[in-house]
Amino acid sequence: MSVAVRSVIPIVPLAAAASTAASPQALRERKRQAPKGRRVQPAALDDLQALFGDADLSARPDLLIEHLHVLNDRFGQLGTPHLAALAQRMRLSQTEVYEVASFYHHFDIVREGPDGAVPAAPALTVRVCDGLSCEMAGAQDLLARLPQMLGAAVRVIPAPCVGRCEQAPVAVVHQRPVAGASLASVQALARTALGAASPVGPDGEPGGPPSRAALARIDDIPEAIDLDAYRAGGGYALLAQCLRCERSAESVIQTMEHAGLRGLGGAGFPAGRKWRIVRGQSGPRHMAVNIDEGEPGTFKDRWILERDPHRFLEGMLIAAWAVGIDAIWIYLRDEYHGIRALLERELERLRAAPPLPVGTGAGAGSGAAWTLPTIELRRGAGAYICGEESAMIESIEGKRGLPRLRPPYVAEVGLFGRPTLEHNVETLHWVRELLEQGAEAFATQGRHGRKGLRRFSVSGRVREPGMKLAPAGITLRELVEEHCGGLPEGHELYAFLPGGASGGIFPAALADVPLDFDTLQPHGGFIGSAAVVVLTRSATHWDRAVDAARNVMRFFEDESCGQCTPCRVGTAKAGALMTQPVWDAPLLADLSQVMRDASICGLGQAAPNAFDLVLRYFPDEVGASPAPATQPVEPADPDGRNSAPSPAPARV
Ligand SMILES: Cc1cc2nc3c(=O)[nH]c(=O)nc-3n(C[C@H](O)[C@H](O)[C@H](O)COP(=O)(O)O)c2cc1C
Ligand code: SF4
Ligand code: FES
Secondary structure, three states: OOOOOOOOOOOOOHHHHHHOOOOHHHHHHHHHHOOOOOOOOHHHHHHHHHHHOOOOHHHOHHHHHHHHHHHHHHHOOEEHHHHHHHHHHHOOOHHHHHHHHHHOOOOOEEOOOOOOOOOOOOOEEEEEEOOHHHHHOOHHHHHHHHHHHHOOOEEEEEEOOOOOHHHOOOEEEOOEEEOOOOHHHHHHHHHHHHHHOOOEOOOOOEOOOOOHHHHOOHHHOOOOOOHHHHHHOOOOHHHHHHHOOOOOHHHHHHHHHHHOOEOOOOOOOEHHHHHHHHHOOOOOEEEEEEEOOOOOOOOHHHHHHHHOHHHHHHHHHHHHHHHOEEEEEEEEOOOOHHHHHHHHHHHHHHHHOOOOOOOOOEOOOOOOEOOOOEEEEEEOOOOHHHHOHHHHHHHHOOOOOOOOOOOOOOOOOOHHHOOEEEEEHHHHHOHHHHHHHOHHHHHOOOOOOOOOEEEEEEEEOOOOOEEEEEEOOOEHHHHHHHHOOOOOOOOEEEEEEOOOOOOOOEEHHHOOOEOOOOOOHHHOOOOOOOEEEEEEEOOOOEOOHHHHHHHHHHHHHHHOOOOOHHHHHHHHHHHHHHOOOOOOHHHHHHHHHHHHHHOOOHHHHHOOHHHHHHHHHOHHHHOOOOOOOOOOOOOOOOOOOOOOOOOOHHHO
């Protein structure tokens, strides 16, 4: 496996350096040889020794983020002495380790004081989701009152959507989510957590934060179908058929193409076509599975994994077999601690008992005996942009999640420079059903002329929020009435977001437009990951589109990776303009155009949807005159959150 080229620094043992005679010449020489940056503290090196033993950490620079997690978990923060020590152990520059660590929200970097000591980490961190659905459910009140209730030892901070919007408001105590969070429920769990925190670590030093075992237990996911249950229900029989050559890779790819399944991470690129493109590239080929699920309002991937992880894993392995993939990386958002434990366990079971005995079966087209591809589970670290496919690849390689300029596309040059098949979990979860039922069965479902089924993550003001499996093309009104128990008593539909933060905000007047890829573009937005947030009005409350738009623009400003000016400056500028009671519509229109035209990735291209559609559909809320009905609103780049399929591999 080839890995990205890194800057490698020479390592000078401190003890040896200290004992050298200090002639001016020797001093100059030593300065030249010493690693740049801060001196590495022996105590910090000892800490790393205790955690990593004698392992050669320099052999896998791609594991930098994993190692940062180990340190962050153990010490509750990343002290700069530990970063310097890690740089030395990994033979990376201190700058590189620092810039990667500081890119991700979940790493808390703390500098040592003048005395060389690093201030202690907070005893406990409570994150309160301030994403749109949670804000509508009272998150700001929790954020205002919890700090005083929980005391100075507990750090209370806002967090972007944690992927549980149907349970809003949500708080996360250390790593344990609290659904429908109240002051009392958060306080109760915080007390338990503080009790679970070990006062003394194994080395006699002060202990770290509460352990994952104490606060993110696998039994939090009681409904999950494990390997035995999945097999008992016929699971992995389809993969075994493929491996025994009872189905050909060509027939499998054709079925995927005919079913018309489109990528469900948000971009909507046809899955079968992507398989064919990647299979057409020279090997070795890699695969990356996207479980970053950071789009505010989206929780369908979590829902699937908490219940039926092996259906997704079987789809993944069939795709890998059909496309000729040798190694797979699964990138899981850090917020899904319970799922990580579940996947670790189930992957271990799968490795121990693969679908066919090792050495039997055949790789697609090769005739050689099939072996289970290498599967690595990687942990995100709190950066929405890492859901963008090329940023995710950078992150898996151990770097900052900066989206790549394309071409080349990841299907051609992806992970570690190899052609890469990247898919969302739900796309892979459909594979077994499509192949067992046939392309026709899937394509004949759908409504209002659309084909297939879709999983909608519905939150906001409906009676029964949750994951709803519904025909593609269902309208918002039908979705709410037929699948969500309708609106709460006395509420009137006011507005809705069909595609999370990215897809725009639509008025109730558009509640009869079919929801699917391509159907919302003429109205200025898109469905993306089908994260539906419903806004209403009643005698006692009054949702406003402008509040929703401000919420999502704050999110984009925080999550912009900062690589390109139109997005970095544009999201900040738009956020500031949007705080005004009367919006400067011409200036915002200019800003929108620049962001759409010149941003590198879908984040910057889609962010203007928030204010463009408020100006277009809710001008009275922001003191603007109504926009002309014909005002064109360019959809975002399909490589990001748009849905238009592309005929060329360019979009893969
Ligand atoms: C800013 C941004 C964030 C994204 N976040 C996700 C995500 O969290 N999960 C996901 O599957 N796709 C996400 N995508 C889409 C991916 O770039 C990519 O299209 C997808 O993983 C491909 O898989 P699919 O074809 O199965 O949909 C995001 C795109 C953009 C521009
Ligand atoms: S558009 Fe935004 S998120 Fe995307 S590369 Fe540019 S700065 Fe980064
Ligand atoms: S969990 Fe809070 S908005 Fe999604």
